[in-house]
Amino acid sequence: MHETREIKTHGRTVCVHVDPEPEREGRPALWPTVGEYPIYDQFLYSTMTTDHERNERFRAALAKLAPGRHVLDIGTGEDLLWARESVQAGARHALAVEVIEPAFHKAADTLAALDQRDLITLLLGESTTLQFAPKADVCVAEIIGSLAGAEGAAAVLTDARNRHLVPGGLVVPHRAVTLAAAVRLSDLLPGQPVAFAEASLPYLQSIFDWHGGPFDIRLRIENPDTDALLSDGRPVEVLDFNGELRTEQRTTVRLAITRAGHVDGVLTWLNLWCLPDEEPLDALRMRTNWASIYFPLFDRPVPVEPGDVLELTVETALSDDGIHPDYHLGATLRTTGGEEHHGSLASPHHGGPFRAHPVYQALFSTT
Ligand SMILES: C[S@@+](CC[C@H](N)C(=O)[O-])C[C@H]1O[C@@H](n2cnc3c(N)ncnc32)[C@H](O)[C@@H]1O
Structure with a gap:
């Protein structure tokens, strides 16, 4: 069961649902995404x-x-x-x-x-x-970022290549890719409430204070249960820091469902190469500070079977600060039985709606 805590930010009181269980090594945990905001602390x-x-x-x-x-x-x-x-x-x-x-x-x-x-x-x-x-x-x-480009790497490093590096200069890391797979949120946190880790509340507070109020912040899943993946993972964002580096991009992938279950969104995670010819760091399968990001797409879980396909489009466009991208996701789930389910999500870096999706209505309430 979850408990409720209050955050007061810019004259508003936001009730946040928290998981009272303390975080343990390897236990899944839900946090707000933190890396793309100027709230870094010693921890x-x-x-x-x-x-x-x-x-x-x-x-x-x-x-x-x-x-x-x-x-x-x-x-x-x-x-x-x-x-x-x-x-x-x-x-x-x-x-x-x-x-x-x-x-x-x-x-x-x-x-x-x-x-x-x-x-x-x-x-x-x-x-x-x-x-x-x-x-x-x-x-x-x-x-x-855990979502490769979320901290503004494309815009910052395009500028660095244009203004700060000699011709032929090199960037470390070499390449970052975000992969996505079909999932249901509750499967990523088995046996736990869908609620924020208690330790994450000060960061939620800092981000809302920084922004000037609450918004539907991206959901960071630490130690997600990888058995929850219902499809293979496909690249939806590619950043080639020493090649063709785009500050905005649009990618469509077909995620083939490999086993029966329910889908309500996608899990995304980072692959990172510091040098071109190495095995990439895989944030889903290795122990690292990068976590995975869950994006809700459908209002309620949709049953799926092998052979069904989730067609996913991920688009990045620079936000009004010219550095951090906003992400837009669109999805069509086609079942072998001929059904079609459509879902979408706008995930701006800052601002945008608050409690627009049922997941956010379950995580937050207002007084
Ligand atoms: C993910 S932390 C990495 C810190 C450290 N380099 C490390 O690897 O442990 C990113 C840091 O970059 C800073 N930062 C991000 N973009 C920047 C920019 N364009 N100019 C200067 N600092 C920046 C942030 O404030 C933050 O301290």
């Missing part, structure tokens, strides 16, 4: 600095690409991680940029205590509005 940074699966890949790429080079670290965070790693790998110089002020100040303290501090320059601000000289040979930017 969120530490989930990244301790992410072995992720860090090994970034380290290997920098060991290969940084020696003797000028490196630009966009979004260095409070730990100055990739700037330090680049210099340790033999970079000539690393320029680190961070837009969140408290994180910048912590990074500045870290820098002041480093032996190699003369090789690193730290700047406060957004890479898209700053000018740097000289241009970098390598840009490292861990601004990848």
Whole structure:
């Protein structure tokens, strides 16, 4: 059973349904998506600095690409991680940029205590509005979301390639892809209420405060039950940081249902390559700080059988900040019996409706 907690934000009281069970290693948990908002704190940074699966890949790429080079670290965070790693790998110089002020100040303290501090320059601000000289040979930017492009990687790195990198300069990571598969939300959280983890409430509060009120925030599922997948996973968003990088895209895939069950939406997750020729990090099947994102599509679960097909279109378009994409999903489920079910969801980065879909009506109420 869920319990209810209140959030007061901008003169409104929002009742949030929470799962009172404490989070446990490996237990599924529902959180708001957090990475695409300027609300990072020490806990969120530490989930990244301790992410072995992720860090090994970034380290290997920098060991290969940084020696003797000028490196630009966009979004260095409070730990100055990739700037330090680049210099340790033999970079000539690393320029680190961070837009969140408290994180910048912590990074500045870290820098002041480093032996190699003369090789690193730290700047406060957004890479898209700053000018740097000289241009970098390598840009490292861990601004990848659980939904690959949600943190604005396409716009930020298009700008970095155009203005901050030498011709032929390289970006780390190399490629990020979002995959999608058909699911039912309650199957991802077996034996648990569909309710937010209690520990996630301060983040929900910070995001609503930042935005100026509540909205239907994307739903982050940690440790989802992978047995819940009813189809194979197909790429719905592709970001080639060293190739043709598009800030807006539209992809249609056919998700073939492989077993009987009920579908009410899709689960999406990240595949990430730091170097072109490696096995990608798979956020659904590996232990990493990236989780999966669930998007509701149908008002109620629709029964499906093998042979049925969910045709899914995912479209990204830049939001009004020109950096973070809004996502639009449209779906048609065609059953072997000849039925058609249509569903759609607008998932803007910020704003948009509140409690528009039954899932959000079940997660939130207002007084
Ligand atoms: C996912 S965290 C990564 C932190 C650290 N680099 C790491 O890998 O552990 C992304 C960081 O990038 C910052 N950021 C995102 N876009 C930025 C931009 N265009 N310019 C400067 N900082 C940015 C965010 O504020 C956040 O601190």
